[in-house]
Amino acid sequence: MELKFIWIQDYKNIKNIGFNFNHSIEEEFQFVNGEIIINSKSNNTPKKFFKDNISGVTAVVGKNGSGKTNLTEFLNFNLAHVTNGGLAVYFANYKGIVIIGKFIFYQESIKIENKETLEKLGYEMLDYKHAPLDKQGGRKWAIMSENAYVYYSPSFEFRYINMRDNLMNISTSYLAFNDANLSTRYYNIPDYPSYSNTKITDTLTAHYINEMIREADFILNHDSKKYIDVTPTELIVSVDSLEENRLLQTEYISSEETDEKKINKGTLWSELSDLENQVWNYWYSELQHFKIADSDEEQLYDYYLIPVNNQKDFFRRLFLINLFKILVTTGTEFNHGFFRNSIYENENPSNVIEKKIKEIDEKLIQFIEKCSWEENKQRVRKSSYFDKNELGHFELIRNATLNTNNDKEKNTFVELLNLCNEITESRIHFHYKFTSNYSSGQKSLLNFYSRFYWVKNQISANENQVSHYNKKKQLIIFIDEGETALHPEWQRVFFNKATIFLSELFEDRKIQLILTTHSPFVLSDIPKDNVIFLNRDGNGNCMISTVEIKNNTFGANIHDLLANNFFLNDGLIGDFAKKKIAITLNWLKIKANELNSSKNRTNLQFKIDPNIEILNFGTKQEEFNYHKQIIDLIGEPLVKDKLMTMFLEYVGNDSDKLKYELEKAKAKVIELEKRIKP
Secondary structure, three states, X not given: OOEEEEEEEEEXXXXXXXXXXXXXXXXXXXXXXXXXXXXXXXOOXXXXXXXXXXXXXXXXXXOOOOOHHHHHHHXXXXXXXXXXXXXXXXXXXXXXXXXXXXXXXEEOOOOOOOXXXXXXXXXXXXXXXXXXXXXXXXXXXXXXXXXXXXXXXXXXXXXXXXXXXXXXXXXXXXXXXXXXXOOHHHHOOOOOOOOOOOOOOXXXXXXXXXXXXXXXXXXXXXXXXXXXXXXXXXXXXXXXXXXXXXXXXXXXXXXXXXXXXXXXXXXXXXXXXXXXXXXXXXXXXXXXXXXXXXXXXOOOEEEEEOOHHHHHHHHHHHHHHHHHHHHHHOOOOOOOOHHHHHHHHOOOOOOHHHHHHHHHHHHHHHHHHHOEOOOOEEEEEOOOOOOOOOHHHHOOOXXXXXXXXXXXXXXXXXXXXXXHHHHHOOXXXXXXXXXOOOOHHHHHHHHHHHHHHHHHHHHHHHHHHOOOOOOOOXXXXXXXXXXXXXXXXXXXXXXXXXXXXXXXXXXXXXXXXXXXXXXXXXXXXXXXXXXXXXXEOOOOOEEEOOOOOOXXXXXXXXXXXHHOOOOOXXXXXXXXXXXXXXXXXXXXXXXXXXXXXXXXXXXHOOOOXXXXXXXXXXXXXXXXXXXXXXXXXXXXXXXXXXXXXXXXXXXXXXXXXXXXXXXXXXXXHHHHHHHHOO
């Protein structure tokens, strides 16, 4: 169901205002004197103007502080709280009206005088106490939970919106703090006493790893060059350390434990620990043979050259040991001795789980052989002791690099990844990322695409795996200043590429798109009828403006849009340049007044602005040169010509005037020659 209208009585700087959102039915709403009035909407935007499955697009623009982000925040708090079979009330006592599809939700204290008229039009009136649906049950839950809400913002701030079952919050602020809680690799720890060697993943590390994985998943499964200029091909796969995956930490089993399953689990953990220690001890012993006589000036590092075969061998062993740990943690049972035999003996599998592991090992060996292994000099910080849990020595052998430029090589990793996800229920024991020289703008675009691709997979996984999870037929997507940090050229193409990508990504669902923007490039892609213009009243409160934008925004020149005071209040040049030019203009006026006074032309006096700084110079020549250079620096031809004309008239001499006129004539000739050239 589409969001049609929302009326807010009081939220931050939004008071007693109604907002109409574009949707597939041509009607708009008002709440006046206790009545909800529905009028036919005169929308000049053609049907299927955006994409077939994009039912509506609404852009919200306005000055800083006018309420754009407050409106988006409010929508997320009060619409995305409907879960499958329950209600998560985060924002309480919202007084207002929300119209979604054919449902009109209104806070119980608000008197709707024309309920009968609205019901005759097919609308169902539903009152609430705290937030929409808190008093409703039965079919409303099922119907409303068919909507999913996605909130994207690339900005980092400490104001962020909590996750709800049908709100996928992929804003930078939310993910930076909560990626550690969105993956079992970080927070799903068995309930056992803490030990001093327990490793805790910090939120920044968790966010970094998850962001790299999201980006890599998008690149592996899409033609990213279609949306970003370049596609990286060097994929680095790394076996997790304890700090990066808390599921790998040994579960403590008390000696007094009587539960057979737990006792068996403890035995399996002991076997794995012994096997891991043997691998590490052998590795560390071998490592001494690979040390080379090299050192830095401060002698802080040891240097190694590790043969390729050794790199491959230890990568495989560590990969499998971590896989076994995940499986034991998640409750899979094994026969004693299975782990050692799998790594060293390559025995034939006897049951389903062993067959899966055998398949993974075979695919792992294929992957390892396709990777690029080089015997390069590596360094590790010197240490007085060896700790297998420290990343130093672990870093020497836990990484494999694959060139994905070839589809066969890429598919080998994807198949390995899918097998591991299947057997571990997506609790994988390694992470992966692409190395690239992305600019910050390219990185922002990649984050945009990869996070929405992650959302699609999350929704699909829930629909396939969770029995009570309703299919999401409609997505309401909020993009809060998605063009932030993008180069102007990428701002120009952002909306077009975003709509193409989202419509293809969610091709089996309807999409309603609501976006806020500060960019005239984005606004020039959207018709005026699809734009809500916000401003501030004298008290700083939000108001909807209907007068400032007189012409259509769609296809408008961005200079005209910039000149509108929704973007710039004081012209199209920077404030620093504006003030420098104002000083020179004021100086020219003073010189003009002095000259006119000396010639008794008092009627030609210029008005001097007393608030503009007057510069002091050692000599008149220095003063003359300074202001002449300011004029020479100006890039706007009309402003430059006007100031130069004043300069020559009131300060210059005949020679300067003649020289300037010649320069203008030459420039005109060059311009005319360019025009007549075939």
